[in-house]
Amino acid sequence: NAGVTQTPKFRVLKTGQSMTLLCAQDMNHEYMYWYRQDPGMGLRLIHYSVGEGTTAKGEVPDGYNVSRLKKQNFLLGLESAAPSQTSVYFCASSWTGPNYGYTFGSGTRLTVV
Amino acid sequence: KQEVTQIPAALSVPEGENLVLNCSFTDSAIYNLQWFRQDPGKGLTSLLLIQSSQREQTSGRLNASLDKSSGRSTLYIAASQPGDSATYLCAVIGGGADGLTFGKGTHLIIQP
Numbered sequence: 105n106a107g108v109t110q111t112p113k114f115r116v117l118k119t120g121q122s123m124t125l126l127c128a129q130d131m132n133h134e135y136m137y138w139y140r141q142d143p144g145m146g147l148r149l150i151h152y153s154v155g156e157g158t159t160a161k162g163e164v165p166d167g168y169n170v171s172r173l174k175k176q177n178f179l180l181g182l183e184s185a186a187p188s189q190t191s192v193y194f195c196a197s198s199w200t201g202p203n204y205g206y207t208f209g210s211g212t213r214l215t216v217v
Numbered sequence: 218k219q220e221v222t223q224i225p226a227a228l229s230v231p232e233g234e235n236l237v238l239n240c241s242f243t244d245s246a247i248y249n250l251q252w253f254r255q256d257p258g259k260g261l262t263s264l265l266l267i268q269s270s271q272r273e274q275t276s277g278r279l280n281a282s283l284d285k286s287s288g289r290s291t292l293y294i295a296a297s298q299p300g301d302s303a304t305y306l307c308a309v310i311g312g313g314a315d316g317l318t319f320g321k322g323t324h325l326i327i328q329p
Binding site for chain 1 (some may be wrong): 251306317320
């Protein structure tokens with residue numbers, strides 16, 4: 105089925121460890137996004153990309169890095185995980201143009217202990 | 218900075234009722250508005266997308282309206298069912314490429 109796929113679905117990290125979250129979309133979308141969702145805070149944008157090879161900071165970028173080496177993939181990296189990064193992470197993608205909406209992945213639940 | 222507010226934060230109603238969820242936004246210069254549904258522990262499912270030139274969109278028992286000038290959108294759910302229980306999120310799309318701005322959602326429970 106066409107859509108946005110996130111891996112892994114669950115992960116537990118120790119403080120200071122690193123990891124990469126992978127987002128893959130097969131809809132040929134130009135734009136891709138990483139959000140985090142926290143209780144009482146809603147969804148907040150971490151980083152985004154408007155095309156292969158581009159990245160930009162969102163509302164809460166500190167402690168995260170991203171890469172978009174291929175159009176269909178958008179990677180989110182945590183170099184040194186902190187308990188404050190415990191959250192549910194969602195990837196999304198969209199077309200550009202006047203009729204676009206956003207398609208979301210099913211999320212990655214990350215716990216940093 | 219765009220701010221999106223959803224009222225009420227939580228709602229519990231008996232099955233069969235018609236109900237309205239409200240969304241307001243502070244900056245009327247939006248491009249589109251999208252309503253999502255989120256089930257516990259799951260991702261976001263798109264329900265309706267309203268372009269700024271449109272006033273409403275319908276899908277089955279759902280109808281969403283948009284009034285840009287007043288900064289408001291409503292999601293109307295007809296003949297509610299227990300399967301409609303979920304959190305409903307409103308998100309606005311600005312003219313830039315920096316994604317959606319979300320409200321914090323309305324947690325809806327439909328009592329059988």
